[in-house]
Amino acid sequence: MTKLNIKNCARCKKIFMPVGKEKICPDCRGADLELEEKVKSYLRDHPGITVNQLIEGSGAPAKLVWRMIQQGQFENSALKDAQYPCGRCGKLITRGAYCSECADKLKANAQKFAAAMNSKRRAAEKKAQTFSDSMYDAMGNSRER
Ligand SMILES: [Zn+2]
Numbered sequence: 001m002t003k004l005n006i007k008n009c010a011r012c013k014k015i016f017m018p019v020g021k022e023k024i025c026p027d028c029r030g031a032d033l034e035l036e037e038k039v040k041s042y043l044r045d046h047p048g049i050t051v052n053q054l055i056e057g058s059g060a061p062a063k064l065v066w067r068m069i070q071q072g073q074f075e076n077s078a079l080k081d082a083q084y085p086c087g088r089c090g091k092l093i094t095r096g097a098y099c100s101e102c103a104d105k106l107k108a109n110a111q112k113f114a115a116a117m118n119s120k121r122r123a124a125e126k127k128a129q130t131f132s133d134s135m136y137d138a139m140g141n142s143r144e145r
C-alpha cells in the first residue's frame, strides 16, 4: 500500500503534497519568496542599515529576515549587523541556530540522552540474552528428560 504523501501547511494549515521535507505549501512559499525579494530590494535601496531597520522598513516578519541571515543571504551585503537572536536564549548571534553556550548545552543534553538510550538498549539486550539462555536451558532440560 502506498501512503499518500500529504501534509498540512505549517503556516496556513492547507493540505498540500510536499516535495522532500517542505513544511509550507507552494502558496506560502511564494509569499515568502516575494517577501525575501522585498527585503533584499529594501536593503539595496538603504545600504548600511541595521537588521531592525531592515525588518521595520521592509515590513517583513522578523523571523523571515533572521532566517535569511542564518541562511547566509546577506553575506558581504550592505547590512550593518548581520545578527539575529539565538533560538533558545535570544542572545544575538551571527551563525547557526543557537549561541555557542546554548549549542554546548544542547549538545550535552543530546549526549546525555544518547547515553541514557544506550544503557536502556544494553539492559534490553542483556534481558534478551538472559531470555535466550534460559530458553536454551529449558530446551536442554527437556531434551535430557
Ligand atoms: Zn500554506
Ligand SMILES: [Zn+2]
Residues within 6 Å of the ligand: 086, 087, 088, 089, 090, 091, 098, 099, 100, 101, 102, 103
Ligand atoms: Zn543561546
